[in-house]
Amino acid sequence: MKFFSEKNFHQMIALYYDDRSLERTRQWLDSLDAAEKEGVSGVEGFMYTTWFNNDHYDDLEKVSDLIKQKYPNRWPK
Structure with a gap:
């Protein structure tokens, strides 16, 4: 995250990867x-990701x- 933040890129994080x-x-x-406490910025959202033939979308x-x-400041108001 720091590398891309220093380049002023906008970032998305893929959170899930089928870890149930x-x-x-x-x-x-x-x-x-x-990372944000260390000055990282530019992370603008999250992406839900599953790799098992769409089988885990029920976990969304x-x-x-x-x-x-647990992270209410990360959820849109």
Whole structure:
């Protein structure tokens, strides 16, 4: 994130990658919080990503709920 921030690129983060525990989603969001404290900017959104033949799109609600509940500043108002 820092590399692209220093180049003034707008960034999107793909949060999911089929980790049904949502741990990677938490890790990405925590990493973004830490990076922003170090001056990283330009991350403008998140992308829900699944790689298993569209089988895990039912988890989209779980990811959304996690962001709304644990990272409310990341959810649009």
